Every structure is written in structure tokens, then in C-alpha cells.
Amino acid sequence: MIESISTEEKVEKPYALIKLTENDSELAFKIDTGAEATILLLKDFNKLARKPALLPTADVLTSYTGEQLKVLGTANLKVPFALQAKFKEELDRLESFGVIEKVTKPTQWMYSLVLVRKADGSLRICLDPVDLNRAIERPHYHIPLFDEVAAKCKGTKKFFKMDAQNRYWSMVLDKPSSELTTFKTMYSRYKWNRYPFGLNLAQDKY
DSSP, X not given: OGGGOOOSSOOSOOSOEEEEEETXXXXXXXXXXXXXXXXXXXXXXXXXXXXXXXXXXXXXXXXTTSOEEOOOOOOOOOOOGGGHHHHHHHHHHHHHHTSEEEXXXXXXXXXXXXXXXXXXXXXXXXXXOHHHHHTOOOOOOOOOOHHHHHHHTTTOOOOOOOOOTTGGGGSBOOHHHHHTTOEEOSSOEEEESBOOTTOTTHHHHO
């Protein structure tokens, strides 16, 4: 353990102390800078019997064109404390609907999330699959403009308005595609069983 190695150099008070009052008693409190947990002298590091090293991965990722993709990691974005209760509530809701599912096995791809606060105060959980989107072959469906639609509706007297709330969830992902949408949270890892917001071809498929 790196923590068990002590440096031979004597450092006079390498930290700062402040006094805190608790129940009419003064306590010496050490200000933690994190240095002791992240900094190790080179000569102490060389004393380790086993020198840890980063080994190259054997995984090879390719896109639909055959182009090789680099194996990348993504940062796990922290959910603000004020939103954690709503975030957990939304996760449980999506899981109860079968929109997402817990993942317990290793996966090749894993992404972070983007939280969008809607006008009513609720949260929309979106995927941030930047690298996955680069490897997807999109059908590029042309969404007609209003003028194009209006021209086809000439003479029409009755119209219907459809509320397309959570529209992408009406489309089911197959198992291999679902595992590609694995994302991480502070509670567990999940995968999407339905098309998530953030996938670039979702609008084309819908």
C-alpha cells in the first residue's frame, strides 16, 4: 500500500491547523489539501516491490465504415445535491416503466448523462453518447418544413394535434444496441431499452 510508506525527509508542519470550538472545547483541526493522498516522493515510489503500470488495451473498436476508433473514457458528471432526490426519483420511474434497466456485467461502452430541467421543474435524463454518435450510420430522414406540409394540406378542414411527449420511448432497442447505451450514475449503471434523448439517429427513426 502506498499509504504505508513514509518519507525519510522530515518536514516541519507540512499542513495548517485551525481551532474549532465544539461543546465549549477547542479542537485542533487539520486543513486537508489532498496532497498526502496524491503526492509521493519518487524515491519512495521506487521502493515499491510492484510498480503499477497502465497496460494497453486489447479491445479494438470499429465504426460501420471499418474505421478504427480509439477506446475512450468519459467523466462521470456529478449531479448537484439539490437535484439528487428528483434524479433518483426519475431513475426509479424510468426503471419501473422498462425504459432503462440496471447493468451488472462489464460493457465496452459507457457514457455520462446530461440533465435538462423542464419548465415544470421535472428532469429529463439525456444520454451524452458523443463517440457512439460518430460510429452510427444515420438514415438522415428529411423533416419537412411547415411550408411543405401546408402545401399538401390545401383544402383540409379538420386537423388533429398530437402530444409527442417522450416520443423516442415508443421505439425499442435490440439487446446489442441497448448495451451500447450503458450510462453510469452514483447509484448504479443502467442501459436504455428504448431510444434515449441524445442519440443522433433517434429523430430520423421517429
